[in-house]
Amino acid sequence: MKIGIDKIGFYTPHLYVDMNKLADARKVEPEKFIIGIGQEKMSVPPITQDAVTMAANAALEILEESDREKIDYVIFATESGIDHSKAAAIYVHRLLGINPNARSIEVKEACYGATAAIHIAKGHIALNPESKVLVLGSDISRYGLNTSGEVTQGAGAVAILMSANPRIIAIEDPSAYHTEDVMDFWRPLYSNVAFVQGKYSVELYISFFQNVWEQYKKKTGLELKDFESFCFHLPYTRLGLKALKTVIDEGAEEEQERLLANFELSRSYNKVVGNIYTGSLYLSLLSLLELNTDIKAGARIGLFSYGSGAVGEFFSGIVEPDYRDFLYVERHGKLLSSRREVCISEYEEIFQETSLADISGKKFPIEKDPAVICLAGVKDHMREYVYKCNEI
Ligand code: CAA
Numbered sequence: 001m002k003i004g005i006d007k008i009g010f011y012t013p014h015l016y017v018d019m020n021k022l023a024d025a026r027k028v029e030p031e032k033f034i035i036g037i038g039q040e041k042m043s044v045p046p047i048t049q050d051a052v053t054m055a056a057n058a059a060l061e062i063l064e065e066s067d068r069e070k071i072d073y074v075i076f077a078t079e080s081g082i083d084h085s086k087a088a089a090i091y092v093h094r095l096l097g098i099n100p101n102a103r104s105i106e107v108k109e110a111c112y113g114a115t116a117a118i119h120i121a122k123g124h125i126a127l128n129p130e131s132k133v134l135v136l137g138s139d140i141s142r143y144g145l146n147t148s149g150e151v152t153q154g155a156g157a158v159a160i161l162m163s164a165n166p167r168i169i170a171i172e173d174p175s176a177y178h179t180e181d182v183m184d185f186w187r188p189l190y191s192n193v194a195f196v197q198g199k200y201s202v203e204l205y206i207s208f209f210q211n212v213w214e215q216y217k218k219k220t221g222l223e224l225k226d227f228e229s230f231c232f233h234l235p236y237t238r239l240g241l242k243a244l245k246t247v248i249d250e251g252a253e254e255e256q257e258r259l260l261a262n263f264e265l266s267r268s269y270n271k272v273v274g275n276i277y278t279g280s281l282y283l284s285l286l287s288l289l290e291l292n293t294d295i296k297a298g299a300r301i302g303l304f305s306y307g308s309g310a311v312g313e314f315f316s317g318i319v320e321p322d323y324r325d326f327l328y329v330e331r332h333g334k335l336l337s338s339r340r341e342v343c344i345s346e347y348e349e350i351f352q353e354t355s356l357a358d359i360s361g362k363k364f365p366i367e368k369d370p371a372v373i374c375l376a377g378v379k380d381h382m383r384e385y386v387y388k389c390n391e392i
Pocket residue numbers: 029030031032033035036037110111148149150151152184185196197198199201202205233234235236239275277306307308
Protein backbone atom coordinates (compact mmCIF):
# COMPACT_ATOMS: atom_id res chain seq x y z
CA MET A 1 0.00 0.00 0.00
CA LYS A 2 1.31 3.45 -0.89
CA ILE A 3 1.29 5.99 1.95
CA GLY A 4 2.31 9.60 1.68
CA ILE A 5 1.42 13.23 1.14
CA ASP A 6 -2.09 13.76 -0.19
CA LYS A 7 -2.16 17.57 0.09
CA ILE A 8 0.19 20.34 1.29
CA GLY A 9 -0.95 23.71 2.59
CA PHE A 10 1.27 26.66 3.42
CA TYR A 11 0.89 29.93 5.29
CA THR A 12 3.23 32.78 6.08
CA PRO A 13 2.37 36.12 7.75
CA HIS A 14 1.53 39.19 5.67
CA LEU A 15 4.61 41.26 6.60
CA TYR A 16 8.20 40.99 5.39
CA VAL A 17 11.60 42.66 5.56
CA ASP A 18 13.78 43.18 2.48
CA MET A 19 17.24 41.75 3.13
CA ASN A 20 18.97 44.55 1.20
CA LYS A 21 17.52 47.00 3.70
CA LEU A 22 18.38 44.80 6.68
CA ALA A 23 21.96 44.62 5.36
CA ASP A 24 22.13 48.44 5.06
CA ALA A 25 20.80 48.84 8.59
CA ARG A 26 23.32 46.34 9.97
CA LYS A 27 26.18 47.85 7.92
CA VAL A 28 26.78 44.61 6.03
CA GLU A 29 27.30 44.28 2.26
CA PRO A 30 23.90 43.26 0.80
CA GLU A 31 25.66 40.54 -1.28
CA LYS A 32 26.50 38.72 1.94
CA PHE A 33 22.80 38.30 2.78
CA ILE A 34 21.54 37.82 -0.79
CA ILE A 35 24.33 35.59 -2.16
CA GLY A 36 26.44 34.39 0.80
CA ILE A 37 23.38 33.47 2.91
CA GLY A 38 20.92 33.19 0.02
CA GLN A 39 17.99 35.10 1.53
CA GLU A 40 16.08 37.93 -0.17
CA LYS A 41 13.17 38.57 2.20
CA MET A 42 12.05 37.28 5.59
CA SER A 43 8.50 37.01 6.85
CA VAL A 44 7.76 38.92 10.04
CA PRO A 45 5.04 37.57 12.34
CA PRO A 46 2.80 40.22 13.91
CA ILE A 47 1.53 39.78 17.48
CA THR A 48 -1.71 38.33 16.01
CA GLN A 49 0.10 35.24 14.64
CA ASP A 50 1.72 32.44 16.61
CA ALA A 51 2.57 28.79 15.92
CA VAL A 52 -1.09 27.78 16.37
CA THR A 53 -2.66 30.40 14.09
CA MET A 54 -0.07 29.88 11.36
CA ALA A 55 -0.64 26.12 11.37
CA ALA A 56 -4.42 26.55 11.38
CA ASN A 57 -4.22 29.03 8.48
CA ALA A 58 -2.04 26.58 6.52
CA ALA A 59 -4.43 23.69 7.14
CA LEU A 60 -7.52 25.75 6.37
CA GLU A 61 -6.69 25.86 2.66
CA ILE A 62 -6.38 22.08 2.22
CA LEU A 63 -9.11 20.55 4.36
CA GLU A 64 -12.47 19.51 2.97
CA GLU A 65 -15.37 18.18 5.02
CA SER A 66 -14.51 14.57 4.13
CA ASP A 67 -10.92 15.11 5.35
CA ARG A 68 -12.15 16.55 8.66
CA GLU A 69 -14.21 13.41 9.19
CA LYS A 70 -11.39 10.99 8.31
CA ILE A 71 -8.56 12.65 10.23
CA ASP A 72 -8.08 10.70 13.45
CA TYR A 73 -4.62 11.99 14.34
CA VAL A 74 -3.31 15.57 14.48
CA ILE A 75 0.45 15.81 15.00
CA PHE A 76 1.82 19.29 15.56
CA ALA A 77 5.58 19.69 15.19
CA THR A 78 7.06 22.88 16.56
CA GLU A 79 9.97 24.34 18.47
CA SER A 80 8.15 27.62 19.10
CA GLY A 81 5.15 26.19 20.92
CA ILE A 82 2.93 28.31 23.13
CA ASP A 83 2.57 26.07 26.17
CA HIS A 84 4.85 23.70 28.05
CA SER A 85 1.96 21.33 28.76
CA LYS A 86 -1.01 21.51 26.38
CA ALA A 87 -0.43 20.38 22.79
CA ALA A 88 -0.83 23.06 20.11
CA ALA A 89 -2.57 20.36 18.04
CA ILE A 90 -5.66 20.58 20.27
CA TYR A 91 -6.27 24.25 19.42
CA VAL A 92 -5.99 23.50 15.69
CA HIS A 93 -8.21 20.45 16.07
CA ARG A 94 -10.96 22.70 17.50
CA LEU A 95 -10.41 25.68 15.20
CA LEU A 96 -10.76 23.46 12.12
CA GLY A 97 -13.66 21.34 13.36
CA ILE A 98 -11.85 17.99 13.07
CA ASN A 99 -13.53 14.71 14.04
CA PRO A 100 -13.54 14.54 17.89
CA ASN A 101 -12.51 10.86 17.80
CA ALA A 102 -8.93 11.78 17.09
CA ARG A 103 -5.54 11.80 18.82
CA SER A 104 -3.89 15.24 19.05
CA ILE A 105 -0.27 15.61 20.12
CA GLU A 106 2.74 17.91 19.85
CA VAL A 107 6.20 16.60 18.91
CA LYS A 108 9.57 18.29 19.18
CA GLU A 109 13.08 17.76 17.89
CA ALA A 110 14.06 21.16 16.54
CA CYS A 111 13.64 21.35 12.76
CA TYR A 112 13.35 17.56 12.47
CA GLY A 113 9.94 17.45 14.24
CA ALA A 114 7.74 17.47 11.13
CA THR A 115 9.76 14.62 9.61
CA ALA A 116 9.27 12.57 12.77
CA ALA A 117 5.55 13.37 12.53
CA ILE A 118 5.41 12.18 8.91
CA HIS A 119 6.95 8.84 9.85
CA ILE A 120 4.61 8.45 12.85
CA ALA A 121 1.71 9.18 10.48
CA LYS A 122 2.98 6.61 7.99
CA GLY A 123 3.05 3.90 10.66
CA HIS A 124 -0.43 4.85 11.86
CA ILE A 125 -1.88 4.68 8.34
CA ALA A 126 -0.16 1.34 7.68
CA LEU A 127 -2.16 -0.06 10.62
CA ASN A 128 -5.33 1.92 9.82
CA PRO A 129 -5.54 2.37 6.04
CA GLU A 130 -8.79 4.37 6.18
CA SER A 131 -7.28 7.03 8.46
CA LYS A 132 -5.94 10.40 7.46
CA VAL A 133 -3.35 12.18 9.58
CA LEU A 134 -2.89 15.95 9.71
CA VAL A 135 0.79 16.82 10.19
CA LEU A 136 1.50 20.45 11.06
CA GLY A 137 4.93 22.09 11.08
CA SER A 138 4.78 25.65 12.35
CA ASP A 139 7.49 27.92 13.71
CA ILE A 140 8.80 31.40 14.28
CA SER A 141 12.57 31.59 13.90
CA ARG A 142 14.02 34.13 16.33
CA TYR A 143 17.67 34.88 17.06
CA GLY A 144 17.39 38.52 18.12
CA LEU A 145 18.10 41.96 16.69
CA ASN A 146 21.68 42.63 15.59
CA THR A 147 22.76 39.00 15.95
CA SER A 148 24.54 36.96 13.27
CA GLY A 149 21.49 34.68 13.10
CA GLU A 150 19.10 37.60 12.48
CA VAL A 151 19.33 37.20 8.70
CA THR A 152 18.17 33.58 9.06
CA GLN A 153 14.87 34.37 10.81
CA GLY A 154 11.41 33.86 9.30
CA ALA A 155 7.94 32.55 10.13
CA GLY A 156 5.44 30.18 8.60
CA ALA A 157 3.71 26.84 8.62
CA VAL A 158 3.03 23.84 6.45
CA ALA A 159 0.04 21.54 6.80
CA ILE A 160 0.42 18.07 5.33
CA LEU A 161 -2.42 15.63 4.90
CA MET A 162 -1.05 12.08 5.04
CA SER A 163 -3.11 9.21 3.67
CA ALA A 164 -3.07 5.88 1.87
CA ASN A 165 -3.04 6.22 -1.93
CA PRO A 166 -1.72 9.79 -1.69
CA ARG A 167 -2.20 12.14 -4.60
CA ILE A 168 1.07 14.12 -4.41
CA ILE A 169 3.96 11.97 -3.16
CA ALA A 170 4.25 8.40 -1.88
CA ILE A 171 6.92 8.13 0.83
CA GLU A 172 9.29 5.22 0.17
CA ASP A 173 10.18 2.76 2.92
CA PRO A 174 13.97 2.77 3.22
CA SER A 175 15.14 5.69 5.29
CA ALA A 176 18.47 6.55 6.92
CA TYR A 177 18.73 8.43 10.19
CA HIS A 178 21.31 9.52 12.74
CA THR A 179 21.33 11.01 16.25
CA GLU A 180 24.16 12.69 18.17
CA ASP A 181 24.01 14.73 21.39
CA VAL A 182 25.50 18.08 20.29
CA MET A 183 24.94 21.73 21.23
CA ASP A 184 24.78 23.53 17.91
CA PHE A 185 21.44 25.28 18.40
CA TRP A 186 19.01 25.19 21.33
CA ARG A 187 16.47 27.31 23.16
CA PRO A 188 16.26 26.94 26.93
CA LEU A 189 12.79 27.21 28.48
CA TYR A 190 13.55 30.69 29.86
CA SER A 191 14.54 32.20 26.50
CA ASN A 192 12.42 33.38 23.59
CA VAL A 193 15.42 33.54 21.26
CA ALA A 194 17.61 30.65 20.12
CA PHE A 195 21.18 30.14 21.26
CA VAL A 196 23.46 29.00 18.46
CA GLN A 197 27.04 28.12 17.65
CA GLY A 198 26.57 29.16 14.04
CA LYS A 199 29.67 27.80 12.30
CA TYR A 200 29.52 24.55 14.29
CA SER A 201 25.84 24.12 13.32
CA VAL A 202 26.77 24.48 9.65
CA GLU A 203 29.53 21.84 9.96
CA LEU A 204 27.17 19.43 11.70
CA TYR A 205 24.39 19.94 9.15
CA ILE A 206 26.75 19.02 6.32
CA SER A 207 28.33 16.07 8.14
CA PHE A 208 24.87 14.70 9.08
CA PHE A 209 23.81 15.00 5.44
CA GLN A 210 26.86 13.07 4.27
CA ASN A 211 26.37 10.45 6.98
CA VAL A 212 22.70 9.72 6.19
CA TRP A 213 23.23 9.89 2.41
CA GLU A 214 25.99 7.24 2.66
CA GLN A 215 23.77 5.07 4.89
CA TYR A 216 20.82 5.52 2.53
CA LYS A 217 22.86 4.44 -0.52
CA LYS A 218 24.03 1.29 1.30
CA LYS A 219 20.50 0.43 2.46
CA THR A 220 18.82 0.97 -0.91
CA GLY A 221 21.46 0.55 -3.63
CA LEU A 222 20.19 3.83 -5.11
CA GLU A 223 22.55 6.48 -6.50
CA LEU A 224 22.47 10.14 -7.40
CA LYS A 225 21.27 9.31 -10.93
CA ASP A 226 18.07 7.80 -9.48
CA PHE A 227 16.93 11.20 -8.18
CA GLU A 228 15.07 13.93 -10.03
CA SER A 229 15.87 16.37 -7.24
CA PHE A 230 17.03 16.73 -3.66
CA CYS A 231 15.17 18.96 -1.21
CA PHE A 232 16.84 20.16 1.97
CA HIS A 233 15.94 21.64 5.30
CA LEU A 234 16.87 25.25 4.51
CA PRO A 235 17.72 27.37 7.57
CA TYR A 236 19.17 29.67 4.89
CA THR A 237 19.10 28.62 1.30
CA ARG A 238 22.85 28.68 0.59
CA LEU A 239 23.35 25.88 3.13
CA GLY A 240 21.38 23.35 1.07
CA LEU A 241 23.49 24.24 -1.95
CA LYS A 242 26.68 23.72 0.07
CA ALA A 243 25.47 20.27 1.18
CA LEU A 244 24.39 19.30 -2.35
CA LYS A 245 27.79 20.32 -3.74
CA THR A 246 29.54 17.87 -1.41
CA VAL A 247 27.94 14.92 -3.28
CA ILE A 248 27.20 16.30 -6.73
CA ASP A 249 30.39 14.86 -8.25
CA GLU A 250 28.87 11.41 -7.82
CA GLY A 251 26.67 12.13 -10.85
CA ALA A 252 27.36 12.59 -14.57
CA GLU A 253 27.28 16.13 -15.99
CA GLU A 254 23.65 15.90 -17.09
CA GLU A 255 22.55 14.72 -13.62
CA GLN A 256 24.55 17.46 -11.94
CA GLU A 257 22.85 20.07 -14.13
CA ARG A 258 19.41 18.68 -13.37
CA LEU A 259 20.00 18.55 -9.62
CA LEU A 260 21.42 22.08 -9.51
CA ALA A 261 18.59 23.51 -11.65
CA ASN A 262 15.98 21.81 -9.48
CA PHE A 263 17.74 23.00 -6.33
CA GLU A 264 17.27 26.59 -7.53
CA LEU A 265 13.51 26.04 -7.86
CA SER A 266 13.37 24.21 -4.54
CA ARG A 267 14.79 27.21 -2.69
CA SER A 268 12.68 29.86 -4.34
CA TYR A 269 9.92 30.08 -1.68
CA ASN A 270 12.41 29.67 1.18
CA LYS A 271 14.46 32.60 -0.14
CA VAL A 272 11.55 34.97 0.36
CA VAL A 273 10.07 33.50 3.55
CA GLY A 274 13.17 32.75 5.64
CA ASN A 275 13.70 29.91 8.06
CA ILE A 276 10.45 28.34 9.21
CA TYR A 277 12.37 25.67 11.15
CA THR A 278 10.46 22.38 11.07
CA GLY A 279 8.34 23.26 8.03
CA SER A 280 11.35 24.40 6.02
CA LEU A 281 12.08 21.12 4.18
CA TYR A 282 8.42 20.81 3.16
CA LEU A 283 8.28 24.43 2.01
CA SER A 284 11.24 23.58 -0.21
CA LEU A 285 9.41 20.51 -1.56
CA LEU A 286 6.37 22.69 -2.25
CA SER A 287 8.56 25.25 -4.01
CA LEU A 288 10.00 22.54 -6.27
CA LEU A 289 6.67 20.91 -7.12
CA GLU A 290 4.84 24.19 -7.68
CA LEU A 291 7.56 25.92 -9.72
CA ASN A 292 8.90 23.04 -11.84
CA THR A 293 6.07 22.18 -14.20
CA ASP A 294 8.10 19.40 -15.86
CA ILE A 295 8.42 16.89 -13.03
CA LYS A 296 6.91 13.64 -14.28
CA ALA A 297 4.95 11.03 -12.35
CA GLY A 298 7.32 8.41 -10.96
CA ALA A 299 10.17 10.89 -10.37
CA ARG A 300 12.06 10.30 -7.12
CA ILE A 301 12.70 13.25 -4.77
CA GLY A 302 15.33 12.93 -2.02
CA LEU A 303 14.53 14.69 1.26
CA PHE A 304 17.13 15.71 3.85
CA SER A 305 15.80 16.67 7.25
CA TYR A 306 18.02 18.12 10.00
CA GLY A 307 17.08 19.13 13.53
CA SER A 308 19.78 20.64 15.70
CA GLY A 309 20.69 18.84 18.84
CA ALA A 310 20.79 16.74 16.57
CA VAL A 311 18.86 14.30 14.38
CA GLY A 312 19.25 13.94 10.62
CA GLU A 313 17.34 11.79 8.16
CA PHE A 314 17.47 11.13 4.42
CA PHE A 315 14.42 9.57 2.81
CA SER A 316 12.61 9.76 -0.50
CA GLY A 317 9.26 10.09 -2.18
CA ILE A 318 7.83 9.20 -5.58
CA VAL A 319 5.74 11.80 -7.39
CA GLU A 320 2.23 10.56 -8.14
CA PRO A 321 0.32 10.97 -11.46
CA ASP A 322 -1.79 14.19 -11.65
CA TYR A 323 -0.04 15.62 -8.56
CA ARG A 324 -0.28 19.11 -10.06
CA ASP A 325 -4.09 19.02 -9.77
CA PHE A 326 -3.70 18.94 -5.99
CA LEU A 327 -1.32 21.90 -5.60
CA TYR A 328 -2.35 25.48 -4.82
CA VAL A 329 0.15 27.27 -7.04
CA GLU A 330 -1.81 30.47 -7.65
CA ARG A 331 -2.89 30.83 -4.05
CA HIS A 332 0.69 30.50 -2.79
CA GLY A 333 1.96 32.95 -5.40
CA LYS A 334 -0.65 35.46 -4.21
CA LEU A 335 0.10 34.82 -0.54
CA LEU A 336 3.75 35.71 -1.16
CA SER A 337 3.21 38.63 -3.53
CA SER A 338 0.49 40.34 -1.49
CA ARG A 339 2.63 40.72 1.65
CA ARG A 340 3.44 44.23 2.87
CA GLU A 341 7.04 45.32 3.29
CA VAL A 342 7.90 46.77 6.70
CA CYS A 343 10.83 49.12 7.22
CA ILE A 344 13.56 48.14 9.66
CA SER A 345 12.24 50.28 12.51
CA GLU A 346 8.73 48.76 12.18
CA TYR A 347 10.25 45.25 12.11
CA GLU A 348 12.24 46.06 15.25
CA GLU A 349 9.12 47.36 17.02
CA ILE A 350 7.19 44.21 16.10
CA PHE A 351 10.11 42.07 17.25
CA GLN A 352 10.15 43.79 20.67
CA GLU A 353 6.37 43.62 21.00
CA THR A 354 6.34 39.88 20.25
CA SER A 355 9.21 39.25 22.72
CA LEU A 356 7.15 40.02 25.81
CA ALA A 357 7.15 37.03 28.15
CA ASP A 358 3.75 37.75 29.72
CA ILE A 359 1.01 38.98 27.40
CA SER A 360 -1.85 38.07 29.69
CA GLY A 361 -4.68 40.61 29.79
CA LYS A 362 -3.79 42.08 26.39
CA LYS A 363 -5.96 42.43 23.28
CA PHE A 364 -4.43 42.49 19.80
CA PRO A 365 -5.46 44.37 16.60
CA ILE A 366 -6.78 41.49 14.52
CA GLU A 367 -8.40 43.94 12.08
CA LYS A 368 -4.87 44.77 10.81
CA ASP A 369 -4.12 41.12 10.01
CA PRO A 370 -5.68 39.73 6.79
CA ALA A 371 -5.32 36.12 7.98
CA VAL A 372 -8.53 34.18 8.60
CA ILE A 373 -7.36 32.79 11.93
CA CYS A 374 -5.69 35.16 14.41
CA LEU A 375 -4.70 35.49 18.04
CA ALA A 376 -7.06 38.12 19.47
CA GLY A 377 -5.60 38.38 22.94
CA VAL A 378 -4.84 36.59 26.17
CA LYS A 379 -7.29 36.52 29.07
CA ASP A 380 -6.62 34.83 32.43
CA HIS A 381 -3.50 33.33 30.81
CA MET A 382 -5.65 31.67 28.14
CA ARG A 383 -5.07 32.47 24.46
CA GLU A 384 -8.13 33.62 22.54
CA TYR A 385 -8.11 32.54 18.93
CA VAL A 386 -10.46 34.04 16.41
CA TYR A 387 -11.77 32.55 13.21
CA LYS A 388 -12.76 35.79 11.48
CA CYS A 389 -16.56 36.18 11.22
CA ASN A 390 -16.87 33.20 13.51
CA GLU A 391 -15.31 33.64 16.93
CA ILE A 392 -14.45 30.25 18.45
N1 CAA B 1 29.35 38.57 -1.16
C1 CAA B 1 29.10 37.23 -1.26
N2 CAA B 1 29.24 36.38 -0.20
C2 CAA B 1 29.64 36.91 0.97
C3 CAA B 1 29.94 38.27 1.13
C4 CAA B 1 29.77 39.13 0.00
N3 CAA B 1 30.01 40.42 0.06
N4 CAA B 1 30.31 38.47 2.41
C5 CAA B 1 30.28 37.26 3.04
N5 CAA B 1 29.88 36.33 2.17
C6 CAA B 1 29.68 34.89 2.40
C7 CAA B 1 30.79 34.28 3.26
O1 CAA B 1 31.94 34.01 2.49
C8 CAA B 1 30.10 33.03 3.76
O2 CAA B 1 30.13 32.05 2.75
P1 CAA B 1 30.65 30.56 3.08
O3 CAA B 1 29.58 29.98 3.98
O4 CAA B 1 30.74 29.90 1.76
O5 CAA B 1 31.95 30.70 3.80
C9 CAA B 1 28.61 33.47 3.91
O6 CAA B 1 28.51 34.70 3.17
C10 CAA B 1 28.23 33.76 5.35
O7 CAA B 1 29.22 34.56 5.90
P2 CAA B 1 29.76 34.31 7.39
O8 CAA B 1 30.01 32.86 7.60
O9 CAA B 1 30.85 35.27 7.65
O10 CAA B 1 28.45 34.73 8.18
P3 CAA B 1 28.18 34.85 9.71
O11 CAA B 1 29.41 34.74 10.52
O12 CAA B 1 27.39 36.09 9.85
O13 CAA B 1 27.27 33.57 10.07
C11 CAA B 1 25.62 31.90 10.01
C12 CAA B 1 26.44 32.89 9.16
C13 CAA B 1 26.55 30.98 10.79
C14 CAA B 1 24.76 31.05 9.07
C15 CAA B 1 24.70 32.69 10.97
O14 CAA B 1 23.78 33.45 10.22
C16 CAA B 1 23.94 31.83 11.94
O15 CAA B 1 24.44 31.50 13.03
N6 CAA B 1 22.66 31.45 11.61
C17 CAA B 1 21.83 30.63 12.46
C18 CAA B 1 22.28 29.18 12.54
C19 CAA B 1 21.96 28.37 11.32
O16 CAA B 1 21.14 28.71 10.50
N7 CAA B 1 22.62 27.22 11.21
C20 CAA B 1 22.35 26.29 10.13
C21 CAA B 1 22.54 24.86 10.56
S1 CAA B 1 21.54 24.52 12.00
C22 CAA B 1 20.02 24.07 11.40
O17 CAA B 1 19.89 23.73 10.27
C23 CAA B 1 18.83 24.11 12.29
C24 CAA B 1 18.13 25.42 12.13
O18 CAA B 1 17.22 25.56 11.34
C25 CAA B 1 18.58 26.52 12.94
